Every structure is written in C-alpha cells, then in structure tokens.
Amino acid sequence: DAKTTQPNSMESNEEEPVHLPCNHSTISGTDYIHWYRQLPSQGPEYVIHGLTSNVNNRMASLAIAEDRKSSTLILHRATLRDAAVYYCILRANGNKLVFGAGTILRVKS
Amino acid sequence: GAVVSQHPSRVICKSGTSVKIECRSLDFQATTMFWYRQFPKQSLMLMATSNEGSKATYEQGVEKDKFLINHASLTLSTLTVTSAHPEDSSFYICSASSGLSNTEAFFGQGTRLTVV
Numbered sequence: 001d002a003k004t005t006q007p008n009s010m011e012s013n014e015e016e017p018v019h020l021p022c023n024h025s026t027i028s029g030t031d032y033i034h035w036y037r038q039l040p041s042q043g044p045e046y047v048i049h050g051l052t053s054n055v056n057n058r059m060a061s062l063a064i065a066e067d068r069k070s071s072t073l074i075l076h077r078a079t080l081r082d083a084a085v086y087y088c089i090l091r092a093n094g095n096k097l098v099f100g101a102g103t104i105l106r107v108k109s
Numbered sequence: 110g111a112v113v114s115q116h117p118s119r120v121i122c123k124s125g126t127s128v129k130i131e132c133r134s135l136d137f138q139a140t141t142m143f144w145y146r147q148f149p150k151q152s153l154m155l156m157a158t159s160n161e162g163s164k165a166t167y168e169q170g171v172e173k174d175k176f177l178i179n180h181a182s183l184t185l186s187t188l189t190v191t192s193a194h195p196e197d198s199s200f201y202i203c204s205a206s207s208g209l210s211n212t213e214a215f216f217g218q219g220t221r222l223t224v225v
Binding site: 030031032034036038041042043044045046049051085087091092093094095096097098099100101102 | 145158211221
C-alpha cells in the first residue's frame with residue numbers, strides 16, 4: 001500500500017482557514033487521494049477525494065500538486081466542530097482502505 | 110452520503126462468550142466491506158476485507174477463526190468475536206464501499222466492545 005505522511009497535529013483559530021498537508025511521494029498513477037476525518041468515539045466520515053485536479057465540495061477543498069506527490073486539504077473557515085483526526089489515504093481499485101496515523105486538528109475559540 | 114448502520118453501538122460480554130456485530134448498508138449495495146479495530150488514541154487498524162459472496166481476506170496477524178466475518182449479501186456483513194477475552198475489548202468499525210478507488214467509503218458509527 002502506498003504510504004502517506006502527515007503532521008501529527010495542527011492547531012487553528014476558529015473562523016480561520018486551515019491547510020492540512022499530506023505527502024505521498026510513492027503514489028501510483030491510478031491511486032485516488034482520499035480524505036476522511038474522525039471525531040472522538042465515532043466512525044470516520046468521508047471528506048473529499050480526487051485524482052489530479054483540485055476538488056471542491058461543501059465540506060472542504062482538495063489541492064493536489066502537479067506531480068501528485070503531495071496534497072492539501074483546505075477547510076475554508078474552521079469551526080469547533082471541525083476538531084477531529086484527519087486521515088489522508090491513497091486508494092487504488094479493488095484495494096483496501098488503510099489508515100495511517102492522521103493529523104489531530106485542534107480548533108481554538 | 111450513504112448510510113451505514115452498525116449494531117450494537119455498545120456491548121459488554123463475559124470472557125469466553127461470543128459477540129456478533131452487524132453492519133448494514135442502508136441505501137446502496139456494498140460489494141466490499143472493511144472491518145477495523147481501534148484502540149484508544151490509536152488509528153484504525155484494518156482487520157479484514159470482505160467481498161459479497163466470498164471469503165474474507167484477513168490482514169496479517171488477525172486470527173480468522175477468532176474473528177468470523179460473513180458478507181452474505183450486498184447490504185449486510187457481520188463480525189463475530191468468538192471466545193472473547195479482555196484483550197479483545199476495543200472499538201470495532203465497519204466500512205461499506207463499492208470497491209472502486211474513485212468512490213468514497215462509508216463508515217458505521219462503531220461498536221464499543223468490553224469483555225469482562
């Protein structure tokens with residue numbers, strides 16, 4: 001499974017944008033980049049995914065580097081409810097979904 | 110997004126007994142389901158992958174005779190923890206997916222298992 005590297009933790013102020021980085025230098029051409037987040041004592045929640053182009057949805061934006069070796073999840077205005085562990089995962093067809101350590105995001109009011 | 114219902118959300122059982130956890134995909138057909146366990150302050154650890162109608166594929170180190178997985182239909186998968194011991198106490202999470210890389214996976218709310 002292709003590996004991802006994320007910072008252990010990040011901190012943000014409420015109402016400010018947050019940029020969560022992910023490095024995946026061994027990504028293959030058909031791997032999709034997925035982001036999920038997990039709140040305490042809950043199952044993970046899908047956030048966004050993409051292949052090459054930047055993606056936007058109601059929750060976040062995903063910026064993918066041109067060489068695809070890194071990506072950034074962007075929360076445009078962090079709220080207290082965005083405090084969670086964010087996981088960046090590479091997924092290929094038919095392959096399992098393997099979680100790394102993720103980034104703990106803390107949001108300060 | 111799609112809804113995945115996991116039941117029960119909490120269960121306490123006696124050591125030596127078996128516990129069954131159900132994972133239902135309520136509004137889409139899940140060809141692939143994943144089962145994870147998670148210890149406090151740790152990430153999700155993949156236990157096994159099951160495809161509908163096939164035997165589950167277990168990750169290295171996961172005992173298939175202890176953690177029985179059944180994926181008999183496109184909407185239901187079950188995980189049975191047999192002869193549970195206190196060290197099996199954990200948070201178990203299921204995920205339902207189409208198996209394609211360009212589609213998202215959906216997760217159940219998790220089951221907190223405590224073996225006493």
